Amino acid sequence: MSLRHALLGLLVEHPASGYDLLKTFSTSLANVWPATQSQIYGELTKLADSGLVVVSDQGPRGRKEYTLTDAGLAELRHWLAETEPQRSTRSEVLLRVFFLGVLTPEQARGYLESLAGHATATHAELAALHDAVDWDDDNLSVYGRIALEYGLRFTAMQQEWAEWARTQVRTS
Amino acid sequence: MSLRHALLGLLVEHPASGYDLLKTFSTSLANVWPATQSQIYGELTKLADSGLVVVSDQGPRGRKEYTLTDAGLAELRHWLAETEPQRSTRSEVLLRVFFLGVLTPEQARGYLESLAGHATATHAELAALHDAVDWDDDNLSVYGRIALEYGLRFTAMQQEWAEWARTQVRTS
DNA sequence: TCTAGCATGTAAACAGTTACATGATTGC
DNA sequence: GCAATCATGTAACTGTTTACATGCTAGA
Numbered sequence: 007m008s009l010r011h012a013l014l015g016l017l018v019e020h021p022a023s024g025y026d027l028l029k030t031f032s033t034s035l036a037n038v039w040p041a042t043q044s045q046i047y048g049e050l051t052k053l054a055d056s057g058l059v060v061v062s063d064q065g066p067r068g069r070k071e072y073t074l075t076d077a078g079l080a081e082l083r084h085w086l087a088e089t090e091p092q093r094s095t096r097s098e099v100l101l102r103v104f105f106l107g108v109l110t111p112e113q114a115r116g117y118l119e120s121l122a123g124h125a126t127a128t129h130a131e132l133a134a135l136h137d138a139v140d141w142d143d144d145n146l147s148v149y150g151r152i153a154l155e156y157g158l159r160f161t162a163m164q165q166e167w168a169e170w171a172r173t174q175v176r177t178s
Numbered sequence: 179m180s181l182r183h184a185l186l187g188l189l190v191e192h193p194a195s196g197y198d199l200l201k202t203f204s205t206s207l208a209n210v211w212p213a214t215q216s217q218i219y220g221e222l223t224k225l226a227d228s229g230l231v232v233v234s235d236q237g238p239r240g241r242k243e244y245t246l247t248d249a250g251l252a253e254l255r256h257w258l259a260e261t262e263p264q265r266s267t268r269s270e271v272l273l274r275v276f277f278l279g280v281l282t283p284e285q286a287r288g289y290l291e292s293l294a295g296h297a298t299a300t301h302a303e304l305a306a307l308h309d310a311v312d313w314d315d316d317n318l319s320v321y322g323r324i325a326l327e328y329g330l331r332f333t334a335m336q337q338e339w340a341e342w343a344r345t346q347v348r349t350s
Numbered sequence: 351t352c353t354a355g356c357a358t359g360t361a362a363a364c365a366g367t368t369a370c371a372t373g374a375t376t377g378c
Numbered sequence: 379g380c381a382a383t384c385a386t387g388t389a390a391c392t393g394t395t396t397a398c399a400t401g402c403t404a405g406a
Contacts, residue, residue: 007392007393008268008270008273009393009394011273011277012273015273015276015277015280018277018279018280023356023357023358024357024358025356025357025358028357035273035276036266037266038268038269038272038273038276039268039269039270039273040266040268040394041394042394042395042396043358043359044359044360044361044394044395044396044397045393045394045395047357047358047359047360048359048360051359065357066356066357066402066403067356067357067358067401067402067403068356068357068358068359068401068402069356069357069358070357070358079280082277082280083280083281086274086277086278086280086281086285086289087281087285091270091271091274092270092271093270093271093296094208094209094212095267095268095269096180096210096211096212096267096268097210097211097267098180098211098263098264098265099263099264099265100210100325100328101180101183101184101187101207101210101211102258102263103321103324103325103328104187104207104210104321104322104325105183105187105190105254105258105321106258106317106321107190107317107318107320107321108187108190108251108254108255108258108317109255109258109259113258113259114321117258124265143348145278145279145280146279148279148346148347148348149275149276149277149278149279150276151346152275152343152346153272153275153276155339155342155343156272156275156339156343159335159338159339160332160335163331163332163335166331167327167328167331170327171324171327171328174320174323174324175320176315176320179364179365181365181366195384195385195386196385196386197384197385197386200385212366213366214366214367214368215386215387216366216367216368216369216387216388216389217365217366217367219385219386219387219388220387220388223387237385238374238375238376238384238385239373239374239375239384239385239386240373240374240384240385240386240387241384241385241386242385242386351406352405352406353404353405353406354403354404354405354406355402355403355404355405356401356402356403356404357400357401357402357403358399358400358401358402359398359399359400360397360398360399360400361396361397361398361399362395362396362397362398363394363395363396363397364393364394364395364396365392365393365394365395366391366392366393366394367390367391367392367393368389368390368391368392369388369389369390369391370387370388370389370390371386371387371388371389372385372386372387372388373384373385373386374383374384374385374386375382375383375384375385376381376382376383376384377380377381377382377383378379378380378381378382
């Protein structure tokens with residue numbers, strides 16, 4: 007139940023509405039844990055039902071602002087410190103690689119080139135983001151920078167791998 | 179619908195039963211696309227209903243052997259060549275990094291050290307696998323080796339990143 | 351006034367996990 | 379005979395996606 011904990015984690019910083027959290031997901035958190043509008047609103051309702059967050063304010067247009075409770079913070083700490091992360095991930099990109107043999111070598115190389123291109127583009131975006139943000143030494147900055155560095159290293163690795171892989175496919 | 183295509187992809191090589199495919203998933207494919215027994219049996223039934231595979235043989239103990247049809251191969255090729263892979267993946271490991279600030283620096287470093295350890299161990303397993311297999315130059319070998327190389331590079335990157343990240347967390 | 355963006359909610363479908371349930375066959 | 383493993387299936391639940399549905403408010 008990671009979405010639940012992602013929401014609790016975001017509410018540590020400051021209270022926020024479903025809409026606010028949706029924005030955060032679609033920008034910063036989308037890379038590690040995509041979530042849809044339906045999912046976020048639904049999960050917030052459940053979180054409030056179980057007392058991990060409370061509706062602390064109501065604004066115009068039916069806006070509900072959620073605040074983390076002590077129980078919510080305790081649950082977040084419990085999740086982080088006392089449960090094991092699920093380490094395995096699904097990669098459709100890599101799954102396809104296994105089956106490239108059913109395509110022509112040209113098509114297979116095309117696929118790998120396209121992967122390299124996407125990796126390069128994403129790397130550039132992350133590098134721009136890295137330059138744009140002014141990194142303080144607060145928690146958010148420290149761990150945000152660590153996560154971003156992961157992205158930079160990951161996309162660099164992907165690009166190099168895809169370029170190498172292309173050379174491994176026999177030429178027609 | 180990647181599971182569907184993963185099954186079609188495996189059936190390209192040779193006919194297999196649900197049980198055979200389950201073994202393949204739990205060994206080789208589990209790293210890129212984990213699947214449970216329930217899911218595989220259910221999906222094979224649907225695949226047979228839609229004519230992408232056929233039950234080509236029945237063995238002892240109710241064993242059903244599935245064979246890829248022309249329609250199935252066409253569908254696999256279509257998926258590979260004419261649809262875009264979903265590039266984003268969920269990473270609970272990385273999601274947690276964003277929230278390490280709610281733990282003590284000691285706990286945060288502990289988490290990162292544990293990630294480095296797991297990455298090292300997985301890297302070693304993959305390296306052993308790489309040495310154990312004798313790589314031919316057929317399609318399976320070429321693309322299997324490419325996928326394995328991805329795993330090696332990925333786990334190496336993760337380990338280096340986690341070790342670097344640990345140094346970024348202020349000491350108590 | 352009208353458009354863009356704020357703001358929430360629900361329903362249906364699909365994908366994935368866990369647990370239960372059953373039984374046959376092979377080899378010791 | 380018995381244990382291990384082969385072999386399949388179903389039910390309930392959880393998580394995720396897509397689509398529909400509604401309405402308010404601030405600013406040009």
